[in-house]
Amino acid sequence: MPSxxxxxxxxxxxxxxxxxxxxxxxxxxxxxxxxxxxGVDLTVAPGEFFGLLGxxxxxxxxxxxxxxxxxxxxxxxVRILGxxxxxDYRVARRLLGVVxxxxxxxxFFTVRxxxxxxxxxxxxxxxxxxxxxxxHHLDLTSKADANMRALSGGMKRRVLVGQALVHKPPLIVLDxxxxxxxxxxxxxxxxxxxxxxxxxxxxxLTTHYLEEAEALCGRIAMMKAGRxxxxxxxxxxxxxxxxxxxxxxxxxxxxxxxxxxxxRESGSVRYLGLADYAELEQLLAALRRxxxxxxxxxxxxTDLEHAFLNIMGSTA
Amino acid sequence: MSVQERxxxxxxxxxxxxxxxxxxYKELLRFWKVxxxxxxxxxxxxxxxxxxxxxxxxxRVSVYGDRVSYAEFLVPGLVMMSVLxxxxxxxxxxxxQSKITGNLIFVLLPPLTPAELYFAxxxxxxxxxxxxxxxxFVVTLAFxxxxxxxxxxxxxxxxxxxxxxxxxxxxxxxxxxxxxxxQLAAFQNFIIVPLTFLSGVFYSIHSLPDFWQRASxxxxxxxxxxxxxxxxxxxxxxxxxxxxxxVVGFAVVLVALTLNLFSRGWKLRH
Numbered sequence: 350m351p352s353x354x355x356x357x358x359x360x361x362x363x364x365x366x367x368x369x370x371x372x373x374x375x376x377x378x379x380x381x382x383x384x385x386x387x388g389v390d391l392t393v394a395p396g397e398f399f400g401l402l403g404x405x406x407x408x409x410x411x412x413x414x415x416x417x418x419x420x421x422x423x424x425x426x427v428r429i430l431g432x433x434x435x436x437d438y439r440v441a442r443r444l445l446g447v448v449x450x451x452x453x454x455x456x457f458f459t460v461r462x463x464x465x466x467x468x469x470x471x472x473x474x475x476x477x478x479x480x481x482x483x484x485h486h487l488d489l490t491s492k493a494d495a496n497m498r499a500l501s502g503g504m505k506r507r508v509l510v511g512q513a514l515v516h517k518p519p520l521i522v523l524d525x526x527x528x529x530x531x532x533x534x535x536x537x538x539x540x541x542x543x544x545x546x547x548x549x550x551x552x553x554l555t556t557h558y559l560e561e562a563e564a565l566c567g568r569i570a571m572m573k574a575g576r577x578x579x580x581x582x583x584x585x586x587x588x589x590x591x592x593x594x595x596x597x598x599x600x601x602x603x604x605x606x607x608x609x610x611x612x613r614e615s616g617s618v619r620y621l622g623l624a625d626y627a628e629l630e631q632l633l634a635a636l637r638r639x640x641x642x643x644x645x646x647x648x649x650x651t652d653l654e655h656a657f658l659n660i661m662g663s664t665a
Numbered sequence: 666m667s668v669q670e671r672x673x674x675x676x677x678x679x680x681x682x683x684x685x686x687x688x689x690y691k692e693l694l695r696f697w698k699v700x701x702x703x704x705x706x707x708x709x710x711x712x713x714x715x716x717x718x719x720x721x722x723x724x725r726v727s728v729y730g731d732r733v734s735y736a737e738f739l740v741p742g743l744v745m746m747s748v749l750x751x752x753x754x755x756x757x758x759x760x761x762q763s764k765i766t767g768n769l770i771f772v773l774l775p776p777l778t779p780a781e782l783y784f785a786x787x788x789x790x791x792x793x794x795x796x797x798x799x800x801x802f803v804v805t806l807a808f809x810x811x812x813x814x815x816x817x818x819x820x821x822x823x824x825x826x827x828x829x830x831x832x833x834x835x836x837x838x839x840x841x842x843x844x845x846x847x848q849l850a851a852f853q854n855f856i857i858v859p860l861t862f863l864s865g866v867f868y869s870i871h872s873l874p875d876f877w878q879r880a881s882x883x884x885x886x887x888x889x890x891x892x893x894x895x896x897x898x899x900x901x902x903x904x905x906x907x908x909x910x911x912v913v914g915f916a917v918v919l920v921a922l923t924l925n926l927f928s929r930g931w932k933l934r935h
Contacts, residue, residue, distance in 0.1 A: 408775075417774055418774070420934065421930065441774040442775060443776050445774075451767050451770075453767035455768045456699055462694075465773075467771060468687075470687050470688065470771070470774075471684060472683050491727065518858075
C-alpha cells in the first residue's frame with residue numbers, strides 16, 4: 350500500500366503567541382490504585398497531525414476522554430483552542446470531534462439519520478451537503494439509507510468517523526480509527542483525514558498501526574504508565590531512538606559483543622540495530638568468528654516500531 | 666487574533682443552540698419506529714384489563730356510592746396507569762440501552778447542558794406516555810361512554826403532565842443507575858409496578874381495610890391516580906388540592922435531584 354511519508358514537522362510559530370489547539374497542564378487521573386494519568390503536560394499546535402502512541406493501559410484513552418469531557422480529571426487543566434473543557438465545555442466540545450475506540454452505534458437509525466441527528470446535537474440544521482460529502486469520502490453513499498445494524502464492522506467504524514466530522518470541528522481526535530477497516534478503505538480514510546489536515550484541521554491520532562503514525566504524524570508523544578516518555582517530531586524520534594538499519598537474523602545465539610544491539614527477539618530470530626551498512630560486515634565477521642551459523646538474514650530500514658520498542662524498553 | 670482563533674470564533678457563532686431539540690426528536694423517532702411495541706401493545710393491554718375487570722367486578726364493586734359505574738371508574742385509572750408505566754419505560758429503556766451498547770457517547774460528546782439532556786429525555790417520554798394514555802382513553806370510550814363528560818379538564822391535564830413528568834424522571838434515574846437490564850427490571854417490577862397497582866387503579870381505597878388505606882396515603886402514585894380521576898368525575902378519595910400539592914412536591918424534588926445527578930455526571934461521566 351502506498352504510504353505517505355511523514356514530512357509534516359509543523360511546530361508552533363515561536364515569533365508570536367498562538368492559541369494552542371490543545372493545552373494540557375499537569376493532568377492526573379487515578380482509578381483505584383492505578384495512575385491512569387500521572388501528571389501529563391502536552392501542547393498541540395493548530396494544524397498539527399499529532400500522534401499519541403503507547404501500549405494498552407498507557408493512558409491514551411483516559412487522556413482523550415478527559416479532553417472530550419467523558420472523564421473528569423483529579424487535577425490539572427485541559428484547554429481546546431483556549432477553552433477549558435470543564436469551565437467552558439460548551440464551546441470546547443463544539444471545537445472537538447472524537448472518533449471513539451469502541452465500535453458503537455444506535456440500532457434504531459439509518460446511516461443518514463445517524464449523521465443528521467449527530468449534526469443536530471451540535472445545533473446544525475440543513476447539513477445535507479456536508480453529510481453527502483462525508484458519505485462520499487467514507488465510501489458510504491450506497492449505504493446512506495441502510496440501517497446501522499446491516500453494516501459490516503468496517504462500515505460502522507467509518508460511520509463513527511463521519512459522526513465525529515459532521516460539525517466540521519477544528520480539532521479531530523481519532524482513537525484507533527482504522528481497527529477492523531480493510532486496507533483499501535483505510536487508504537481512502539487517511540486521504541480524507543489528510544485533506545482535512547491540509548485544510549487546517551488539527552488531528553490527534555492514536556493507533557496501534559505504527560506505520561500509519563510514522564507516515565502521517567508530524568509529531569508524536571509516546572505514553573507509558575500514565576506519563577509521556579517521549580515527545581518530539583517523528584523525524585527526531587526516528588533519529589534518536591531507532592538505528593539507521595535493522596538486520597533480522599535467524600541465529601542460535603548472538604555474539605557477546607553484539608548483545609547490546611539486540612532490539613527485539615522472537616525465538617531464534619533476532620533484530621539488531623546497525624548504525625550503517627559497514628557494521629553489517631562487522632556483524633557477519635563476529636558471527637563467523639564465534640562459529641554461529643546464519644539461518645536467515647534480512648535488512649530493513651529504520652521505522653517507528655523500532656523507536657517505539659526502544660523507548661518502551663528504556664523506560665521500563 | 667490568529668487565523669485559527671477567527672476560524673474557531675466563526676465556527677462557534679455559526680452554531681445554533683438547539684441541540685436538545687434534536688435529542689428530543691431522536692427520542693421521539695426511537696419509540697415511533699417501534700410503535701407497535703411502544704404504543705399499540707400497551708393500549709391493548711389496558712383494554713384487556715378493562716374488559717376483564719369490568720366484566721368480572723362490575724356487579725360486585727361499588728364506587729363513589731354508585732354515582733359512577735365500575736367500568737367508568739376504571740377508565741381514568743387505566744389511562745393514568747398506562748401514562749405512568751410508558752413514561753417510565755421510555756426514559757429507562759432508552760438510557761440503559763444507550764449505556765450498554767455504548768452509544769450514549771453520541772449525546773455526551775456534543776455541547777448539551779445537563780438540563781438540556783434531562784428535558785429532552787423526559788419530554789419525549791411524556792409524549793409517549795400521553796399518546797398511549799390518549800389511545801387507551803379513546804378505545805375504552807366504547808365500553809364506558811359516560812367517562813367522556815370530563816368535569817374538570819384542567820385537573821385532568823395537570824395530573825396527566827405531572828404524572829408523566831414524575832415517572833419519566835424516575836425512568837431517567839433508573840436508567841442511569843442500572844448497569845444491566847436485570848437491575849432495571851428489578852426497579853420496574855419491585856418498585857414501579859407495585860406502587861402503580863396499589864395506587865387505586867382498580868378500586869377506591871375506601872374499600873380497603875384500615876391499614877391498607879393508611880398505607881395508600883404514603884404512595885405518591887395514589888395521589889396521581891386520585892387527582893386525575895377527580896378531573897373526570899369531580900369525585901375523589903382525598904381532597905384533590907392535597908393530591909395536587911403532594912404530586913407537585915414530589916415532582917419538584919425528583920426534578921431537582923435528577924438535574925443534580927446530570928450536573929455531577931453521576932454514572933455518565935467518570
